[in-house]
């Protein structure tokens with residue numbers, strides 16, 4: 045039981061101070077923790093204080109004397125009394141047809157007790173009221189008395205004391221309901237008490253037990269809900285208050301059910317009246333918590349009978365919103381381990397290792413040739429980790445010049461440099477807070493960036509460009525490279541301390557040529573994804589197995605894109621662009637400085653076509669980005685997928701023909717690139733356009 049501040053005050057008025065004291069004691073013993081009881085004899089009742097309720101021991105004293113002496117507006121209840129079960133058993137044991145005196149201190153009380161026994165069903169005996177002032181009384185040898193044994197007249201040889209009458213459960217329910225105190229503690233007391241008495245109202249007892257059970261069930265159900273739930277009646281009095289609401293308001297049910305919703309909210313300085321009667325989605329601050337509140341009005345026969353308030357912790361809402369926001373920004377993992385297609389036992393082991401790594405929070409270094417699926421693994425690890433509901437931010441470290449990469453990763457303060465955005469910009473580390481950052485092509489970062497990165501990883505704090513304040517970040521790092529980092533460390537090209545920090549866990553993805561058994565499965569997967577018939581790959585398989593796949597899975601994906609696009613069952617491997625290994629090898633093996641112009645003139649290929657499109661865009665003042673290049677190609681009657689464009693751009697960049705930045709400039713031609721294109725236009729009468737190498 046919980047003693048409560050500001051308890052309700054109840055006055056008890058009885059015919060004698062003895063009866064008043066007996067009733068007061070009984071009620072205090074039952075509900076003294078919730079209510080204060082004060083006893084008065086009808087003579088001593090002076091009505092000089094304020095009581096929330098007045099209980100009167102019998103109907104008679106109320107009608108005769110008391111009614112005008114009670115302040116208007118006070119709740120009045122006439123007490124119904126009954127017998128303890130043990131007393132009742134004594135009465136029922138009296139032989140049938142027995143004649144007895146009913147001895148009490150007053151005529152009314154004696155008559156009332158007789159009436160009570162009749163009402164309870166003691167029809168087998170005959171009772172005659174006896175009280176001190178009585179004149180003529182039959183000489184019965186036996187008497188019953190409710191604790192007034194001293195008044196039994198001489199000559200009575202057998203006295204059955206049935207003890208003080210006790211308060212009936214119906215009166216107790218009335219009192220508790222009036223004060224909205226039918227909570228679990230009070231209900232427990234009631235149910236124990238009702239076992240010990242003979243109730244005058246079986247109906248009430250059964251209904252009450254049913255209600256208690258239903259209410260208990262409802263309370264238990266609502267306690268399981270994460271949101272705060274508060275129900276109130278037509279007067280605003282709180283009737284339900286679940287566990288989440290108790291935690292939010294730091295208030296027990298016992299306290300809450302004594303309040304109105306308005307007063308409860310007033311405690312946390314919220315004026316509920318200021319909100320519309322029925323509302324949803326009001327953001328309220330309850331103590332330290334932000335909650336999203338909504339109110340539903342309950343109506344019966346067109347009249348409001350109360351309402352229900354639900355309070356959703358903004359934490360949950362924010363998480364949902366965060367997820368949506370991340371999706372909008374693209375800062376979420378797009379792939380899971382389910383997207384990884386493989387049958388190779390070597391790869392399956394790698395997947396197993398990766399799944400284990402997902403369970404830890406340590407840094408992961410993914411090594412493998414370009415196109416082996418390093419990024420796919422990074423997405424999958426994040427998705428399977430405990431950070432999955434937070435951002436996954438992927439950064440290609442090689443696509444940006446040093447200063448840009450720095451401000452992208454760490455952000456910058458307003459005015460950090462000319463052209464810096466007003467208000468500054470958050471860095472990707474900051475955006476990845478609580479999530480994962482994927483640093484692709486980590487082997488390509490400059491020594492300066494290596495030291496900056498090392499500091500962030502060591503201190504778990506980010507210093508914005510131009511900033512002075514360190515910002516704590518909680519980010520898991522997954523890095524990847526197709527370069528031999530260990531060798532770079534040996535050669536002094538990569539910091540050993542950063543290397544060891546990144547490779548706490550290491551994943552090595554084998555190239556496709558070392559797991560050619562994956563070719564049929566992957567080909568079928570890529571064809572299926574493009575809505576093409578998987579059978580299209582069958583006649584090509586022998587050639588696919590012979591190919592070396594230096595571009596790994598990405599190269600296979602591109603090849604299948606072409607197969608799907610052509611949709612020709614008679615297609616041969618030599619028709620597939622890129623599978624003509626000679627072209628690729630020649631370009632790759634030629635030093636950038638010695639790119640043979642002839643190659644671009646004579647051998648029609650994708651690189652040449654895209655380079656020309658970039659040249660065109662630049663000379664006509666347009667932006668050249670991946671998407672715009674796809675569109676430009678389409679306008680030239682050539683269908684090429686964005687992933688293909690991406691790999692071509694990468695190739696052109698590695699050949700030193702273009703530069704790639706995230707800024708408005710996008711892709712720009714290097715001097716060598718320009719030279720190549722200009723030479724091309726000057727020399728070649730075919731122009732720069734329209735040559736699509738397959």
Ligand SMILES: Nc1ncnc2c1ncn2[C@@H]1O[C@H](COP(=O)(O)OP(=O)(O)OP(=O)(O)O)[C@@H](O)[C@H]1O
Nearest residue numbers: 383384385413414415416417418419420526597598
């Ligand atoms: N096992 C696989 N199952 C299905 N798809 C795969 C698999 N491996 C790679 N891919 C697909 O191949 C393409 C290239 O993979 P990804 O970009 O992850 O490679 P990468 O190693 O990160 O390449 P790079 O080093 O060039 O960044 C992606 O479209 C990816 O979805």
